[in-house]
Amino acid sequence: MPNPSPDPATPAAVSPPFPSRVTPTAMHATATAVFATLCLVVAPRLGIRDAYWAAISCIIVMQSEVAASLTASRDRILGTLIGGVIGWGCAVVWDGDLLVYAMAVALALSVCGVFGLANAGRISGVTVSIITLLPFRGPPWLAALHRLLGVSFGVVVGLAAALGVAKAASLWEEGTAAK
Secondary structure, X not given: OOXXXXXXXXXXXXXXOHHHHHHHHHHHHHHHHHHHHHHHHHHHHXXXXXXXXXXXXXXXXXXXXXXXXXXXXXXXXXXXXXXXHHHHHHHHHOOOOHHHHHHHHHHHHHHHHHOOOHHHHHHHHHHHHHHHHOOOOOOHHHXXXXXXXXXXXXXXXXXXXXXXXXXXXXXXXXXXXXX
């Protein structure tokens, strides 16, 4: 029996031709690289330790669709905030006790889950792990604060850049459609 081909009239079966996808993809990739690098340069000048969290957050937030960027921004900020608070508490009493660590991760995921923030929950668990397990010179609250500042800076830059790229792509499409 031959494999039926998708109906070309359905939107899922229609894909824009390759050349029309290259420019928006290249624009998005270039903008993401530029703004992630900008985070690496500017964050330390603002006193943010570990500027790589800003760059990573910027890359995560810069989605090709603005709605996805907004959702990723919300999840990144809330997950980091919740994980930072729980990670701070965990780091204070941690002392190498794996049960304390496991309970802190479970709590972080549960708090986010109760609020319907599954993606934020994963970020929250990662944040608990980073604050609890990675060495940091200073008190745990300062580790949590620096992580929140780095992530927040990257989210703000990434979200602003995503909005700018979306506007530029829209103007590009209007300009090419008019020709």
